[in-house]
Amino acid sequence: MKRALRWGLATLAGAGAGGIGLSLYSRHVAAEVERRVPPDGRYLEVKGARLHYVDRGSGPTIVMVHGLGGQLRNFRYALLDRLAETHRVLLLDRPGSGYSTADEGTTPGIAAQAEIVGRFIATLGLDRPLIVGHSLGGAVALALATQRPELIRGLALIAPFTQPQSVPAAFVGLAVIPPALRRIVAETVATPLGQLTTARTVAAVFAPEEAPADFATRGGGALSLRPKAIAAAAADLAAAGDEIAAIVARYPTLTVPTAILFGRGDAILSATLHGTRTAATIPGARIELIDGGHMLPITQPDRTAAFIRDNAAHYAGDSPAA
Template sequence: MKRGWIGGALVTAASGLGLALYANHVAREAEALVPAEGQFLDVAGARLHYIDQGQGPAIVMVHGLAGQLRNFSYAMLERLTADHRVILVDRPGSGYSTADPGTTPGLIAQGKMIAALITTLGLDRPLLVGHSMGGAVGLALALDHPELIRGLGLIAPLTQMQDTVPDSFRGLAMVPQSARLVFAQTIGTPLSKLTARHTLGMVFAPEIPPEDFGIRGGGLLSQRPAAIATASAELFGANRDLRQMVPRYPELRVPTSILFGRQDAILDPGLHGHRTAATIPGAKIDTIEGGHMLPITVPDATVRFVKAAFAYGHSAHDLEKTGRNTI
């Protein structure tokens, strides 16, 4: 019996080692296909990877859960750099940004990190654009550091607490938080590869995910163990910060524009869009045909929204300088 127990333990250990080696192989392969292409900046609590292109008034863009900056460079970056300096940033633990060892910064902490990036780069009150969970990070920054930005452009943003997890992220919600890193390093990556097509289908619904999203959109990087662990932790931790943030929305005096796809299958436009817009003074909201991944599926309309959000923030900034404020 003792020998059987020892044998079983050895088989389990060997299986775990094999899965870990496979996960590391997948991570190396993904990083070879989707390499870091920007610069790095150290801020308190993290090392941020970002792209800085174009000239003109600045726009900072922050991606969503399990994403990375190529979610924006896929189709929006070139459309914006003709008139703007555009900074795309990987959130800590996503893409090539890293948080301090043993930490997973929440929404409020990430807002402070983006604020530090804006300050360090010497940006003159940029428009802050956030997609999905990146929208929540933008709101956190606007609540605590409104003087650093001239407006918010929120694309399909997470803005309210969630009672349930979207079906596309159900697997992340099943990860035991006490063993998150072990799970991600063994089972997480193979499971992610097996379910990638189905998961992307749900995230993009009702649109079809583009075939080149894995490389051009950075999707392959989400299959790395570190990215899986980060996404799982963020999914569990979002409500904690939103509980503090939501009651403060009426305090916001930053010009805020919100865009949602009417068929968004990830976040409810009524809850995260219209309800939130009603609580933020002067907030504007628009809805268009489309799902959750608007920066990739309808880039022209999304770029028009970003430019309109910049104009709204710019006009409010001008009014503020003349001693008047309609926000």
């Protein structure tokens, strides 16, 4: 009995020491990542979050909302300079992602994040901006359109998450983290495991196109290795699965003009399911399919920028077709 007790205590001590070591290592990685990829913009306090954002250019306003595990550098990489020539462009880190934080003790889901984006628009006094949502950011944009249509001029959705589906293989690791253990896993084993699988995950997200060599820094990809980013992405993934059906049910009543851009080769979200089917459900929605994968803002910047500009003009009444 005494021997068993000693073994048990030794095992617990070893596990505790290992956990502390992993936690210290993860914090070191996070600090190094933030040194290499520092904040780009300014901060705004709204109810529910402290938001990090970039504000560039002048003209009709565009607000851009990134996807799962991403942050505003996904748009800054190639789209910001192109769009800021003719528009005021605001890139936003969603709560918990990038350098934005949700209020302590809260984990806002898709609908709650949409409310926070609405407060961001109202607090800055933006005049009915065009909302651009990429991937999971598309779901947030659609939720905002159902909540506060009077705040926005239209939606330009890029490879948006719009329908219930099984978890893409690239994100299964996030999906298997139990909610009760999310923080512990994120602060110990998730970062070193993420380092081992990063190359494979990035390749899957960009497929069939190739990720640029500087995506980790210029594209902000390295920020996803921080424990708090992993926990937030896991929570976002769970919330998306729980909430998307309620958003889908409101598509037939949407009054906000909506356009969707999808890559035919998207390996994360089906263009047929999340693009064509959704466009057929939203009154007046338009869809455009192009050659490319899921990360069109980075891999197809000219075509994506043209899609955004064309829809900004169309919704403003500047297009002959409007």
